Amino acid sequence: MEIGMLPISASKRGKLLAAGYTTLHSILRTSTTHLVRDIEVSESEALEILNFATRSNDLDKSSGSNTNVIDGGQTAWDMLNEERFSSLITTSCLDLDNILGGGINCKEVTEIGGVPGIGKTQIGIQLAVNVQIPLDYGGLGGKAIYIDTEGSFMVERVLQIAEACIEDMSEYSHHFHKDNQAFGVKMHPNSILENIFYFRVCSYTEQIALVNYLDKFVTEHKDVKIIIIDSVTFHFRQDFDDMALRTRLLGEMSLKLMKLAKNLSLAVVMLNQVTTKHIEGSFQLTLALGDSWSHSCTNRIILYWNGDERHAYIDKSPSLKSASAPYSVTSRGIRNSTSSSKRIKMV
Amino acid sequence: MAPLNSLSKEYPLIDSNFQTFCASHAIYSVEDFLLHDLDALFASAANHSNSERLKQGIHQLLLIVDALHPPVLNGLQLIEDAKRNKHVFSTGCEGIDALLGGGLRVGQLTELVGPSSSGKTQVCLMSSSTVAKNKCSVIYLDTGNSFSPQRIAYFVGQSSDYVSVNQNILDRIICYPVFDVYQMFDLLHQLKINLRSQIVKSDHQVQVLIVDSISSLITPILRGNGPQGHALMISSGFLLKQLAHEHNIAVLVTNHVVGGDDGNPKPALGESWKSVPHVRLLLSRDCRSNVSNISIIKHPAMASGRSATSTRLFV
Numbered sequence: 063m064e065i066g067m068l069p070i071s072a073s074k075r076g077k078l079l080a081a082g083y084t085t086l087h088s089i090l091r092t093s094t095t096h097l098v099r100d101i102e103v104s105e106s107e108a109l110e111i112l113n114f115a116t117r118s119n120d121l122d123k124s125s126g127s128n129t130n131v132i133d134g135g136q137t138a139w140d141m142l143n144e145e146r147f148s149s150l151i152t153t154s155c156l157d158l159d160n161i162l163g164g165g166i167n168c169k170e171v172t173e174i175g176g177v178p179g180i181g182k183t184q185i186g187i188q189l190a191v192n193v194q195i196p197l198d199y200g201g202l203g204g205k206a207i208y209i210d211t212e213g214s215f216m217v218e219r220v221l222q223i224a225e226a227c228i229e230d231m232s233e234y235s236h237h238f239h240k241d242n243q244a245f246g247v248k249m250h251p252n253s254i255l256e257n258i259f260y261f262r263v264c265s266y267t268e269q270i271a272l273v274n275y276l277d278k279f280v281t282e283h284k285d286v287k288i289i290i291i292d293s294v295t296f297h298f299r300q301d302f303d304d305m306a307l308r309t310r311l312l313g314e315m316s317l318k319l320m321k322l323a324k325n326l327s328l329a330v331v332m333l334n335q336v337t338t339k340h341i342e343g344s345f346q347l348t349l350a351l352g353d354s355w356s357h358s359c360t361n362r363i364i365l366y367w368n369g370d371e372r373h374a375y376i377d378k379s380p381s382l383k384s385a386s387a388p389y390s391v392t393s394r395g396i397r398n399s400t401s402s403s404k405r406i407k408m409v
Numbered sequence: 410m411a412p413l414n415s416l417s418k419e420y421p422l423i424d425s426n427f428q429t430f431c432a433s434h435a436i437y438s439v440e441d442f443l444l445h446d447l448d449a450l451f452a453s454a455a456n457h458s459n460s461e462r463l464k465q466g467i468h469q470l471l472l473i474v475d476a477l478h479p480p481v482l483n484g485l486q487l488i489e490d491a492k493r494n495k496h497v498f499s500t501g502c503e504g505i506d507a508l509l510g511g512g513l514r515v516g517q518l519t520e521l522v523g524p525s526s527s528g529k530t531q532v533c534l535m536s537s538s539t540v541a542k543n544k545c546s547v548i549y550l551d552t553g554n555s556f557s558p559q560r561i562a563y564f565v566g567q568s569s570d571y572v573s574v575n576q577n578i579l580d581r582i583i584c585y586p587v588f589d590v591y592q593m594f595d596l597l598h599q600l601k602i603n604l605r606s607q608i609v610k611s612d613h614q615v616q617v618l619i620v621d622s623i624s625s626l627i628t629p630i631l632r633g634n635g636p637q638g639h640a641l642m643i644s645s646g647f648l649l650k651q652l653a654h655e656h657n658i659a660v661l662v663t664n665h666v667v668g669g670d671d672g673n674p675k676p677a678l679g680e681s682w683k684s685v686p687h688v689r690l691l692l693s694r695d696c697r698s699n700v701s702n703i704s705i706i707k708h709p710a711m712a713s714g715r716s717a718t719s720t721r722l723f724v
Contacts (some may be wrong), residue, residue, distance in 0.1 A: 068592050072635050072637045082437075082438045082440070085583055133599075134585050134586075134596070135548070135584060135585040136583065136584055137579060137581075137583050137584075138537075138541075138556075138558045138561050138562075138579040138583075139554070139558075139575075139579035140581070141584060142561075142562055142579060145558055169554060170554050172555060175546070198658040253692075271557055279531065298655075306632050310628065310631070313625060313629035317552070317588045317589065317629065320554055320581065321588040323554060324554050324588075340472065351668050352668075353524065353525070353665060353668060353677075354624075354628055354665060354667060356524070356525035356526075357525050357553065357622065357624070357625055357665045358625065359553070359556045360555050362525075362526070377526055377696075378526040379532075380530050380534070380555040380556070380560060381557035381559050381560045384696075384699075401414075
């Protein structure tokens with residue numbers, strides 16, 4: 063393993079190379095005092111470099127177990143069995159749930175994009191409420207984090223959707239548990255509001271800082287099961303002169319979100335805006351933030367208008383079929399489309 | 410290269426006398442030693458008082474250097490190695506296999522380039538299931554949480570007769586979520602160590618390594634403060650090719666596209682990365698008609714520009 067692969071800063075790496083330490087072995091042979099003298103760093107920094115080098119070397123020596131599984135991996139069989147118990151967050155629209163295979167998947171990053179007014183924020187709020195449906199009713203009983211970059215989060219609307227959700231739940235329990243009167247819903251709209259953690263970010267640096275902080279936050283609040291970012295594009299679109307910097311920052315942010323989703327088993331939903339792209343002579347609508355960003359999600363859903371109806375189309379998914387489904391935005395939240403043709407269109 | 414004084418602990422011949430002698434010729438490290446004229450050094454050593462010991466010291470240094478470089482192979486040995494070790498793995502899709510000249514070749518780094526949703530992950534998943542059915546192990550590094558065990562089970566279940574066989578097949582595919590380029594280096598390094606010390610058992614031998622996608626690991630560090638991102642990219646390519654050649658693995662990586670100067674999409678990761686993979690394939694898919702197109706950008710043995718089109722290249 064070479065010096066280039068040690069996680070140390072560029073200036074220290076340059077100093078090591080200039081002093082003649084080009085391989086890991088050469089670092090391991092010296093002591094802290096020699097390092098301090100040769101590359102002019104402090105004792106603690108030299109100790110840190112030696113620790114990194116020793117740790118990398120220890121990886122060399124630790125070839126004890128003869129198994130093929132290096133730490134951190136899982137076989138496909140184990141993952142398949144785990145997935146059977148995986149959690150899905152319903153969107154309250156049956157057609158949409160059907161094309162999603164049951165709902166939004168935890169451990170995955172889903173990107174939802176569409177033209178303004180199509181209902182992205184509405185879907186975000188509906189998911190923030192639906193994640194709190196108790197386990198008895200088939201939900202996750204978790205909490206939600208809502209990161210608002212545009213200021214489109216209206217608390218009155220959340221209250222409305224929460225009340226509608228509780229009414230639906232009590233109707234369900236009334237239908238299926240007619241004899242058992244004590245099975246009433248014990249939730250109150252205020253408790254639903256309490257379980258949504260709301261962050262308002264006003265610049266891209268705040269957004270990146272928040273994503274970095276989320277790891278610690280979710281470890282403290284273990285019930286969080288969904289993070290909604292509305293919208294992930296807003297602060298990166300205007301006044302960004304350095305496109306290369308933007309690509310780097312977005313790439314890093316998406317890796318962190320992927321890591322959050324995987325390690326803490328929660329769903330990450332990113333809402334995105336649209337832009338036009340010149341493809342083969344015509345202008346087409348695509349999601350914003352460019353080509354590199356289009357690879358930063360596990361699933362992508364595009365919302366669009368079809369005549370007078372709102373539709374959702376699965377654009378990218380490793381395991382779901384390409385399909386589109388209609389949905390509608392009502393006073394009670396996201397629901398099935400009320401038009402007569404309720405077929406799911408297979409593309 | 411190490412300074413000479415660091416070698417003195419392990420090799421007593423390179424003592425302080427020897428180092429003073431070298432210092433008199435402005436030789437302070439092994440690199441200086443290699444650049445110096447050795448005949449002149451020997452001649453000057455002969456003129457010294459303890460010339461024998463000095464000559465032994467020079468020989469010692471030369472021995473150390475000789476022990477470090479890989480063995481030299483001639484063409485005949487290479488062909489024998491290719492016949493014995495460098496198999497070809499089918500990807501499970503005839504169109505792609507035909508383009509690749511049989512499939513994924515052991516010892517080569519194959520790259521799939523394509524825009525989002527063009528089928529790169531699907532090709533990776535399909536290849537994993539085909540290789541696992543042929544009783545070889547696959548290591549899958551997943552950077553975007555796109556490894557779908559259901560899809561693998563679907564591919565495996567398509568052409569296998571017994572349901573109970575599935576667990577053995579699925580156990581051969583091991584998935585590692587990787588979110589950091591240093592994490593990938595650690596993992597590849599551990600894999601190298603494991604492979605070196607492994608007793609060869611045909612059922613558990615790792616023969617295919619898939620990185621999906623390497624561009625999402627490298628894009629955050631490229632063109633940052635200085636050239637170290639670039640250096641890390643080239644080192645990762647080098648490490649993957651070394652793993653492929655020395656340990657007889659077929660490596661498959663995926664890359665995305667960025668907008669080019671004339672509006673046509675071009676592969677990401679820049680000009681230097683172009684020469685790293687042995688084989689590069691470009692995928693594209695027309696969403697409306699569901700027609701997939703794969704063409705060769707670069708291949709050591711097939712003509713570039715050859716392409717295959719199919720609706721439903723993989724079901």
